[in-house]
Amino acid sequence: MVDWRRAAALFVLFSAAVEVVESESKYWSAYPQQRQDVLNGHSLNGQYREFAKSEDAGLFTEIFNLATKAVIHANASCGEDGPESYCKLVEHVYMRMPQCDVCDQNLVEKSHPIQNAIDGTNRWWQSPSLSKGLHNEWITITLDLRQHYQVAYVIVKSAIAPRPGTWVLERSLDNVEYKPWQYFVTEDLECMRYFGIPATTGVPRFKTDDEVICTSFFSKLDPIENGEVHTSLVNGRPGITGPSEALQNFTRARYVRLRLQKLRTLNADLMIISRRVNTTSRIDQSVTRRYFYAIKDISIGGQCICYGHAERCPSDPVTGQLRCECRHNTCGESCDRCCPLFNQLPWRQGTNTENNVCQG
Numbered sequence: 279m280v281d282w283r284r285a286a287a288l289f290v291l292f293s294a295a296v297e298v299v300e301s302e303s304k305y306w307s308a309y310p311q312q313r314q315d316v317l318n319g320h321s322l323n324g325q326y327r328e329f330a331k332s333e334d335a336g337l338f339t340e341i342f343n344l345a346t347k348a349v350i351h352a353n354a355s356c357g358e359d360g361p362e363s364y365c366k367l368v369e370h371v372y373m374r375m376p377q378c379d380v381c382d383q384n385l386v387e388k389s390h391p392i393q394n395a396i397d398g399t400n401r402w403w404q405s406p407s408l409s410k411g412l413h414n415e416w417i418t419i420t421l422d423l424r425q426h427y428q429v430a431y432v433i434v435k436s437a438i439a440p441r442p443g444t445w446v447l448e449r450s451l452d453n454v455e456y457k458p459w460q461y462f463v464t465e466d467l468e469c470m471r472y473f474g475i476p477a478t479t480g481v482p483r484f485k486t487d488d489e490v491i492c493t494s495f496f497s498k499l500d501p502i503e504n505g506e507v508h509t510s511l512v513n514g515r516p517g518i519t520g521p522s523e524a525l526q527n528f529t530r531a532r533y534v535r536l537r538l539q540k541l542r543t544l545n546a547d548l549m550i551i552s553r554r555v556n557t558t559s560r561i562d563q564s565v566t567r568r569y570f571y572a573i574k575d576i577s578i579g580g581q582c583i584c585y586g587h588a589e590r591c592p593s594d595p596v597t598g599q600l601r602c603e604c605r606h607n608t609c610g611e612s613c614d615r616c617c618p619l620f621n622q623l624p625w626r627q628g629t630n631t632e633n634n635v636c637q638g
Contacts, residue, residue: 336586336628337605341430344578345396348534349422352392354414356381356404356570361388364407366438367544367568368502378567392419395576402437402574408541408566417571419536421578425599426451426532429580432459434507434536439572441505443497444468444540449531456535459528460509461492464542468494472539487517487525499542504574519630534578541569586628587613607636 356362357380365378381404382388390404406414432447443464448456463469466477469492478491496507512518517525582591584602591600604613606628607620616625616636626634 334633335630336633337584337589338586338628339582339584339588339591339602341579341581344423344427344429344580345421345576346398347424348396348578349424350392350396350419350576351422352403352405352417352419354406354417355383355391356406357383357389358406359410362406362410363567364404364409364570365568366503367440368438390572395419395573396421398575400574402572404437404439405538405571407568407570409563414570415539415541417538419538419573419576420453421534421576422453423532423534423578426530426583427580428526428583429529429531429534429578430510430512431579432509432511432534433575433577433579434573435575436503436505437572437574438503439570440499440502440542441496441507442536442538442540442571443542444472446537446539447509448535448537450533450535451531453533456533458490459511460490462497462507463492463494464497464540466494482514484514484516487515487522488528497542499544521630529580530583536576538571541571543569584613586634606633607638
């Protein structure tokens with residue numbers, strides 16, 4: 279179980295609270311070291327002692343970047359079928375000299391595989407451009423975290439292209455049934471048109487712990503490069519102080535999926551790019567080779583599920599899985615039961631205010 283107050287405090291520095299900052303660049307410049315620590319997978323718990331719990335509170339493991347050890351897959355990447363030419367949109371927008379290159383998965387220096395999105399470097403993943411077919415707007419990226427975790431936030435950073443326009447951030451426990459965490463659209467009207475819910479503007483005000491919102495805030499064309507998307511799954515939720523069972527279920531996941539559905543394009547280019555065209559013969563490649571997805575980092579902040587009865591979850595030397603070091607006389611992979619001879623009271627999970635130690 280996540281120490282939700284700590285998780286919420288951690289994400290405050292990384293959320294896109296429009297009431298606090300005027301722009302993303304100004305936002306990040308205020309916290310350069312904390313930002314880099316999260317992207318590198320380092321824990322930040324020690325930096326927030328002011329959010330300490332009561333002395334009788336449960337124990338909670340550190341929040342860290344789950345993506346660094348994930349298995350990641352994308353259903354398409356540029357250069358998989360041979361060399362592919364592309365140009366950066368920035369030269370078209372700012373009237374600069376053309377900035378074009380070639381993507382080729384057979385050349386290390388020219389390849390952009392999906393693994394680049396979680397390796398902690400400045401290398402990036404890149405999708406095929408629309409010049410290879412308009413179906414390349416529909417790209418799916420899946421991360422297998424390899425076990426269940428409680429997820430507090432997701433940060434996606436674009437590279438040499440704008441942030442995705444319309445897409446869905448999803449979760450799953452079994453890689454079969456996926457449920458949405460949040461919807462993203464290029465304009466507010468699309469929330470109702472595509473997903474059947476009204477758009478959320480400004481700082482979200484959640485009515486329930488499992489409410490799914492839709493926003494256009496992170497799909498703006500500016501910045502053209504290196505834009506970031508911040509999604510908190512716990513901030514502002516009514517059950518964060520418990521936490522409630524609904525919030526725990528909402529944030530529990532093994533698989534995280536980014537289902538990209540529409541690129542962010544210039545309005546002038548919409549007259550040239552017809553999304554009803556199903557063949558490449560009628561596509562103006564001088565325009566469409568500028569449109570592709572490019573992601574340099576995906577960070578997923580979360581922690582082991584130990585139900586408030588462990589401070590550490592080291593890696594098992596045999597399986598590589600993270601295992602809770604149970605305390606409070608609890609046993610099991612997730613400290614989810616009282617140990618033998620400590621069953622005087624029924625097992626209860628530790629919370630932000632009570633440790634609920636098993637009694638002998």
